[in-house]
Amino acid sequence: MNDLAGKRITVVGLGRFGGGIAVTRWLVEQQAHVLVTDQAEPDALKESCKQLEGLKIDFRLGEHREEDFTSADLVVSSPAVPLTSKYLSAARAKGIPITTEIRLFIERCPATIFGVTGTKGKSTTTAMLGQILSRRFKTWVGGNIGVSLLGELPNIKSDHLVVLELSSFMLEHLAEARWSPHVALVTMLAADHLDRHGTFEAYLDAKKTLLRFQGPEDYIVVNEESGHRDRLLSGSAAKVILFGVKDRKPFELKIPGEHNQLNAQGAFAAASIMGISWQEAQDALLDFRGLPHRLQLVHEAGGVRYYNDSIATIPEAAIAALCSFPPRTVIQVVGGYDKHLSLVGMCAALVENAKAALCIGDTGPTIARAMGQSSQTGAAAVYDCHDLETAMKIARQIASPGDVVLLSTGCASYDQFDNFEQRGQRFAELAKS
Numbered sequence: 528m529n530d531l532a533g534k535r536i537t538v539v540g541l542g543r544f545g546g547g548i549a550v551t552r553w554l555v556e557q558q559a560h561v562l563v564t565d566q567a568e569p570d571a572l573k574e575s576c577k578q579l580e581g582l583k584i585d586f587r588l589g590e591h592r593e594e595d596f597t598s599a600d601l602v603v604s605s606p607a608v609p610l611t612s613k614y615l616s617a618a619r620a621k622g623i624p625i626t627t628e629i630r631l632f633i634e635r636c637p638a639t640i641f642g643v644t645g646t647k648g649k650s651t652t653t654a655m656l657g658q659i660l661s662r663r664f665k666t667w668v669g670g671n672i673g674v675s676l677l678g679e680l681p682n683i684k685s686d687h688l689v690v691l692e693l694s695s696f697m698l699e700h701l702a703e704a705r706w707s708p709h710v711a712l713v714t715m716l717a718a719d720h721l722d723r724h725g726t727f728e729a730y731l732d733a734k735k736t737l738l739r740f741q742g743p744e745d746y747i748v749v750n751e752e753s754g755h756r757d758r759l760l761s762g763s764a765a766k767v768i769l770f771g772v773k774d775r776k777p778f779e780l781k782i783p784g785e786h787n788q789l790n791a792q793g794a795f796a797a798a799s800i801m802g803i804s805w806q807e808a809q810d811a812l813l814d815f816r817g818l819p820h821r822l823q824l825v826h827e828a829g830g831v832r833y834y835n836d837s838i839a840t841i842p843e844a845a846i847a848a849l850c851s852f853p854p855r856t857v858i859q860v861v862g863g864y865d866k867h868l869s870l871v872g873m874c875a876a877l878v879e880n881a882k883a884a885l886c887i888g889d890t891g892p893t894i895a896r897a898m899g900q901s902s903q904t905g906a907a908a909v910y911d912c913h914d915l916e917t918a919m920k921i922a923r924q925i926a927s928p929g930d931v932v933l934l935s936t937g938c939a940s941y942d943q944f945d946n947f948e949q950r951g952q953r954f955a956e957l958a959k960s
Contacts, residue, residue, distance in 0.1 A: 532558040537595050539614070540605025541565045541575050541588075548578050549675030550603055550628035555582045556678075562599070564591050597621045603628065606696035609723060627700045629670060629693070632677050634704070638667070638687040641797060642707070644698065644737050645714025647844040648790045651782075651821055652714050653692040655794035659803055659811040664688045671697060688801070695720055698736040707740040711765070712748040712797045714790065716755045717843045718868055731758060741765035748797045750789065770796035778809055782817040784851030786844075820951040822848060822935075826958040830928025833958035836935035837951030840866075842873035845937030849880055857931045858883045860918050860954070862891035863938030873937045874898050881907040883925055885918035889942040914943060915950070919957040932958065 536559045541547040547563065554561050563579075564587040565572060572588055587595055596602055596618040602625045604615060615625055633640065641660075643653045650672050657668035667683055669676035670691035676683070683689065691708070693701070716734065724730040738747045743764050749756055751769035760767060770792045778791045795808040817823055819835070826833040836848045840863075849857055859881050861873065870890065874897040877884045884907050886895040895911040908925070912918040915934075922932045934954040944950040 531601070533560070534600040535560045535598070536562070536601045536603060537599040538563045538603045539565075539591075539596075539608055541567075541572055542605065542607075547603075547605060547628075548575060549677060550631065551579060551584060552582065553631075553675075553677040554603070555584065561585070562587060562595055564588070564595050566591055593617050597623060599623055601626065603631070604700065606694065606700050610699060625700075625703075627697065628675060628677065629691070629697050630701055630704055630706075632669075632675070632680070633691075633701070633706055635680055636676075636683060636689055637685040638683050638689045639710075640708040641688065641690045641710040641712065642693050642737050643690065643712045643714070643797075644693045644695070644734055646717045646719045646841060647839070647847075648714035648786060648793075649692050649694075650818055650838070651787065652712065652790040652794050653690055654818055655791055655812060655815055656712065656797055657690045658815055659794055659798040659808045660688050660690065660801065662807050662811050663803065664801065666690060693737060695724065695730055695733040699724075699733040702733075702736045702739075705740050707736070707738050707745065709744075710746045710748065710797055710800055711738040711741060712793055713737065713750070713753075713759060714793060715750060715786070715843070716753060716759070717841055719841050719866070722866060731755060735759060738763050738765060746797075746800050748793060748800075750793065768796050768800070776805060778812050780812060781815065782822055784822055784847060786847040786851070787817075787822070820947060822851060823951075825955040829926075831926045831930050831932060833932045833954075834934070835951045835954050835958075836933060837940070837947040837954065839935040839937060840939045840947060842868060842870055842937040845873050845935045846876045848933060848935035849876055852931050852933070854880045855882050856929060857881045857933050858885065858922050858926055860885045860887060860915065860922075860932075860934045861936050861938070862886045862894050863888035863936045863943070863950075864941040865889045865893075866939055868938075870894055870897065870937065878906045882930060883908040883910065883922075885910050885912050885921055887912050887915055887918050887936070887943070888938060890938050915953055916957065919954070 538551050541563050562585040569588045591614050596614045602618045643649050660666040665687040667689045671694045672692040718727045745765040747765045748768045751771040820837040823835045825835045839845045895909050898909045910921050940947045940950040
């Protein structure tokens with residue numbers, strides 16, 4: 528029985544990059560009456576709207592109206608909309624249920640679910656885990672990795688496996704559902720999205736939703752070296768499996784970096800719950816070539832390699848990328864939107880290990896100044912470039928055969944780009960031009 532047919536459903540947040548498109552299509556297929564509302568102006572959303580042409584949908588673009596929330600039978604919110612939104616609060620006050628695309632899927636999914644979260648590494652680990660499991664099981668991969676599985680529900684069976692990447696925003700909205708997956712895998716954790724969550728404690732609490740409702744028959748897979756491991760596991764009833772790189776047989780990978788070795792070990796630890804052997808995991812990972820914007824080799828010329836690691840929007844991720852290559856071979860593009868995270872550790876790592884730092888964006892001058900103050904003999908050269916175009920011109924001038932030009936900024940992209948994908952695409956264009 529279709530429980531959504533004939534219901535008036537308000538979808539909040541179409542997005543310029545298609546975030547609400549899949550759920551809107553699916554709701555129309557369920558014969559619901561759908562209104563899409565987004566505060567962005569119609570011109571900014573025309574590409575997204577074009578993908579919904581021909582479907583019976585009402586649009587409210589350029590604004591939200593409270594009555595669209597309080598007169599609906601159901602509100603489907605983008606995870607990017609905070610729970611404290613006055614419009615969601617108005618719906619809640621009227622007793623209107625609020626859900627998300629991922630919750631609609633989870634509530635209807637007949638398969639066993641593996642959930643993956645963390646600050647960095649979760650997309651790569653999700654993809655690795657899906658590739659390993661698919662050697663033996665019919666496996667579906669989706670969630671925050673950019674794939675909605677709602678439309679695949681008719682094809683997903685109870686003996687299949689589903690791997691979902693789940694962000695802190697998704698998990699925050701899922702807390703009300705009191706759901707956790709059969710297997711919860713947590714990658715590295717560090718402070719992030721404090722502009723949304725306010726404190727690291729609140730951010731960690733959102734992440735803990737992944738395992739908060741697990742039972743003794745469930746599993747949590749966690750990095751044994753994580754400084755937040757004990758806080759994460761506090762109160763957990765699930766079986767605990769630890770992973771790491773120390774004293775583990777390393778995997779042969781096509782993508783560089785110890786952090787990717789750690790991602791592979793985490794994926795294998797989770798897959799081993801289903802009886803997957805180390806050799807089966809290795810065979811699967813030999814074919815894994817990485818994901819876009821994650822230490823992605825985008826160009827090579829004159830002995831210089833260009834790597835796009837635009838996903839590195841926190842300092843810890845930029846340090847991990849830097850340490851994936853030999854010392855004094857990396858010309859690293861750093862800086863961007865200021866998320867008010869400490870950049871001290873990243874600056875110290877650049878001074879000690881990089882050949883040069885090309886500083887861009889809002890935090891560029893701060894990084895250049897901090898590196899200059901801690902300069903020492905043989906330390907990295909520092910250039911305050913303002914923008915990516917200038918940084919790439921300088922990179923070409925100073926790069927020598929054997930060097931790596933690395934876009935791994937340690938900062939978000941919103942000061943000069945719409946998102947990290949657009950920043951990474953521009954880097955690749957400039958590298959090839």
